[in-house]
Amino acid sequence: MIRVGTRFTVSPPFAIPTPLILVLQAGADRAARDRIVRRVEELGFRASPVEGASPPVLCVLGADGRTDPSLFRALPGVERVIPLGKPYPLVSRESRRGDAAVAVRDLRIGAGSFVTIAGPCAVEDRETTFAIARAVRDAGAAVLRGGAFKPRSSPYAFRGLGEEGLRILAEAGGEFGLAVVTEVMEARDVGLVSRYADLLQVGSRNMQNYALLAEVGRSGKPVLLKRGMAATIEDLLLSAEHVAEAGGRDVILCERGVRGFDDATRNLLDLAAVPALKRLTPLPVIVDPSHATGRAELVAPMAKAAVCAGADGVMIEVHPAPDRAKSDGRQALLPEAFAALLRDLGPLVALEGKTLAEPSRVRA
Numbered sequence: 001m002i003r004v005g006t007r008f009t010v011s012p013p014f015a016i017p018t019p020l021i022l023v024l025q026a027g028a029d030r031a032a033r034d035r036i037v038r039r040v041e042e043l044g045f046r047a048s049p050v051e052g053a054s055p056p057v058l059c060v061l062g063a064d065g066r067t068d069p070s071l072f073r074a075l076p077g078v079e080r081v082i083p084l085g086k087p088y089p090l091v092s093r094e095s096r097r098g099d100a101a102v103a104v105r106d107l108r109i110g111a112g113s114f115v116t117i118a119g120p121c122a123v124e125d126r127e128t129t130f131a132i133a134r135a136v137r138d139a140g141a142a143v144l145r146g147g148a149f150k151p152r153s154s155p156y157a158f159r160g161l162g163e164e165g166l167r168i169l170a171e172a173g174g175e176f177g178l179a180v181v182t183e184v185m186e187a188r189d190v191g192l193v194s195r196y197a198d199l200l201q202v203g204s205r206n207m208q209n210y211a212l213l214a215e216v217g218r219s220g221k222p223v224l225l226k227r228g229m230a231a232t233i234e235d236l237l238l239s240a241e242h243v244a245e246a247g248g249r250d251v252i253l254c255e256r257g258v259r260g261f262d263d264a265t266r267n268l269l270d271l272a273a274v275p276a277l278k279r280l281t282p283l284p285v286i287v288d289p290s291h292a293t294g295r296a297e298l299v300a301p302m303a304k305a306a307v308c309a310g311a312d313g314v315m316i317e318v319h320p321a322p323d324r325a326k327s328d329g330r331q332a333l334l335p336e337a338f339a340a341l342l343r344d345l346g347p348l349v350a351l352e353g354k355t356l357a358e359p360s361r362v363r364a
Contacts, residue, residue, distance in 0.1 A: 018063060018064055018065050018067070018083050018084065018085065018087075019059055019060060019061060019063055019083075019084040019086070019087070019089035020059075020060040020063045020067070020069060020072060020081055020082065020083055020084060021050075021057060021058070021059060021060075021081070021082040021083075021084050021089075021094060022036065022040075022047070022057065022058040022059075022060060022072055022075075022078050022080075022081055023055060023057055023078070023079045023080045023081075023082065024036065024055050024056040024057065024058070024077055024078060024079060025055065025077050025078070025079045026055045026079070027055070028055060028056050028077050032076075032077045033049070033056050033058070033077075035076070035077070036058065036075055036076075036077055036078065037049075037058065039075055040058070040060055040072070040075075043071060044062070045060050045061060045062040045063060045067075046060070046061040046062055047059065047060055047061070048061060048089070048090060048095075050094065050095055050096055050097075051095070051096040051097065052096055052097040052098070053096075053097060055079065057094075059084070059089040059090065059094075059095065060072065061089060061090075061245075069081040069083070086280075087234075087238060087241070088234075088237045088238055088240065088241040088281075089241075090241055090244035090245060090249070091237055091240045091241050091244050091251065091281050091282075091283055092237075092280065092281060093279070093280060093281055093282050095282065096282050098111065098282065099111040099112075099282050099284075100250075100282040100283055100284065101113060101284070102222050102250045102251070102252050102283075102284055103222070103250065104143065104179045104181075104198050104199050104222050105179045105198050107142055107143070107179055107357045108357065109252055109284050109286075109312060109313060109357065110252070110283070110284030110312045111284075112353065112354050112355060113312070113354065113355055113357050114307070114311075114312055114313055114349045114352075114354040114355065114356055114357060115142050115143060115286070115312065115313035115356075115357040116140060116141045116142060116143070116313060116314055116316065116342060116345070116356070116357075117141065117142070117143040117144075117145050117181060117286070117313060117314070117315040117316070118136040118139075118141040118143070118144070118145060118315070118316045118317070118318050118338060119132055119133065119136060119141075119144045119145035119146045119317070119318060120132055120145075120146050120147075120317065120318065120319050120325065120327075120332070121146075121147060121150075121290075121317050121319070121325065121327040121328040121329075121331075121332065122146065122147040122148075122150050122160055122161075122165070122325075122326055122327040122328075123146040123147065123148055123160065123161055123165035123166075123168050123169050124161075124325070124326050125168070126168050126171075126172075128319075128320065129146060129168050129169060129172045130171075130172050130175065130176075131320060132144075132146075132172075132318055132319065132320065132335070133172035133173065133175065133176045133178060134176055135318065135320070135335035135338070135339075136178075136318055136335070136338060137176040137177065137178055137359050138339070139335070139338055139339035139342050140339075140342045140346075140356065140358065140359075141178065141316075141338075141342070141359065142178065142179065142356075142357045142358055142359045143178060143179045143180070143181055143198075143199065144169065144172060144173045144176070144178040144179070144180050144181070145180075145181050145182070145201075145315060145317075146165070146169045146172075146180075146182060147160055147165070147182060147183055147327070148160045148161055148162060148163070148164075148165030148166045148169060148182055148183075148193075149162065149165075149182075149183060149184070149185045149189065149193075150183075150327060151183075151185055151203060151205050151206075163192065165182075166182065166192070166193060166195075166196040166197070167196065169182055169196065169197075170196040170197070173198075176359070177359045178359050179198040179199060180196065180197050180198050180199070181197060181198065181199035181200075181201050181224055182196070182197045182200075182201060183201040183202070183203045184197075184200050184201065184202065184212070184216065185203070185206060185212075186212065187209075187211045187212045187214075187215040190212075190215045190216055190219050191219075194219050194220075194221050197221070198221070198222075199221065199222050199223070199224050199252075200216050200219060200221045200222070200223050200224065201223075201224040201225075201226065202216060202223060202224070202225050202226060202239075202243075203226050204226045204227060204228045204229050204231075204256055204291075205228070205229075207225065207226060207227060207228035207231055207235070207236065207239050208228060208231070208235070208239060210239075210242055213225075213239055213242035213243050213246070214242060214243075214245075214246040215246075216243060216246075216248060217242065217243040217244065217245065217246025217247050217248030218246050218247050218248070219248070220247075220248075221248075222248075222250035222251070222252065223243050223248050223250065223251050223252070224251075224252045224254055224286075225239060225240055225243065225251055225252065225253055225254065226254040226256050226288070227253070227254060227255055227256055227258070227273070228258075229257070229258055229259045229267065230258060230259050231258070233273055233276055233277060233280070236253060236277075237277075237280060237281060240253060240281070240283065251283050252283065252284045252285075252286060252312075252313075253277060253281070253283050253284070253285045253286070254285075254286050254287070254288055254315065255269070255270055255271070255273045255274060255277075255285065255286075255287050255288070255292075255306075255311075256269075256287075256288035256291045256292050256315075257269045257270065257288075257291060257292030257293070258270055265292070265293045265294055265295065265298065266291065266292065266293060266294020266295070266331070267291065267292050267293075267294065268292075269287070269289060269292035269293060269302055271287070271302075271305055271306060271309045272309075273285075274287065274306065274309040274310050274311050275309060275310050278310055284312040284313070285310075285311055285312055286306075286311055286312055286313035286314060286315055287302070287303070287306035287309075287311045287313075287314050287315070288314070288315040288316075289302035289303045289306060289314065289316070290315065290316055290317040290328070290331045290332070290333075291317075291328075291331065293331065294328075294330060294331045295330060295331060296322065296330065296331055296332060296333055296334075296337070299316060299317075299331065299333055299341075300333075300337070300340075300341045300344070303316065303341060303345065304344060304345065304348055307345060307348040307349055307352060308348060308352070310352065312354075313357075314345075316333060316338060316341070317331055317332040317333065318332060318333050318334075318335055318338045319332035319333075319334075320334065320335060322334065
């Protein structure tokens with residue numbers, strides 16, 4: 001209770017989540033760890049091991065400001081208890097040693113491996129999609145993007161081909177040895193999209209669709225999570241925590257710009273978010289300069305800046321006839337401009353001590 005003046009008292013409206021870290025005694029074996037996990041669960045909490053930690057470390061999930069740390073200090077085998085101070089323990093930097101690498105088919109994204117994702121905003125037809133897939137593969141992209149379900153501001157705009165678009169995208173990826181990423185918009189569609197895509201994208205409009213986040217977390221597929229257009233960095237990490245809590249530990253974060261006041265660009269690209277996120281989480285962070293700027297002539301400079309900011313990849317829209325594209329043509333690069341951009345990115349990626357992830361060039 002908190003006393004206000006001399007007459008009234010009020011109760012805090014909620015208890016703030018404050019997860020705890022249990023550092024186990026040096027030499028604790030798996031049996032000792034399992035005994036502690038069982039006791040933590042008997043106390044009404046959950047325990048999640050921190051990957052690669054030595055000595056062993058557990059995150060206690062479900063604790064809040066009312067939880068007495070002495071409950072855990074008394075457990076046999078626990079060396080010390082540390083309040084984490086962050087409400088996203090599973091995706092915090094303390095959750096594992098070093099940077100995380102997310103596997104997408106035969107690719108590694110993060111932990112020194114830089115990926116280029118490219119393709120049309122929307123899958124329009126088979127011929128165009130295959131032409132774009134060939135062009136981005138030849139330029140050096142490793143992942144093909146394309147929307148089959150498109151969230152559009154206007155209900156009269158092109159909203160994608162649905163399952164036919166998924167089928168075309170998967171066939172193009174298989175033909176040219178590219179992994180495939182596409183957006184899933186509703187929890188009920190996760191199973192359908194998972195049959196075709198290697199990487200599930202949650203778009204900015206759905207970043208806080210918690211039912212969807214839980215469903216993609218349970219899917220067994222890696223997840224590309226885009227920052228909401230008005231979301232803070234903590235909002236983004238809490239959304240990633242929803243995916244991780246449901247079982248999806250392979251999450252890639254994407255900075256794609258936030259809503260601003262100036263129409264000179266589509267959004268405000270927050271490149272400072274990249275190193276800020278890197279300090280808070282081991283998850284890979286990529287940048288989408290196409291949606292951030294909304295202008296093709298600004299994409300290359302911002303992609304280069306993203307590399308220098310420490311990003312683990314970029315996501316670029318490409319189309320052979322942007323003026324005829326059914327979605328977001330204004331921000332799409334011509335294939336030759338995309339190829340020139342990748343030639344420029346190579347030395348910058350190497351300067352950052354990273355390597356370019358390459359397409360498998362093996363048909364699925």
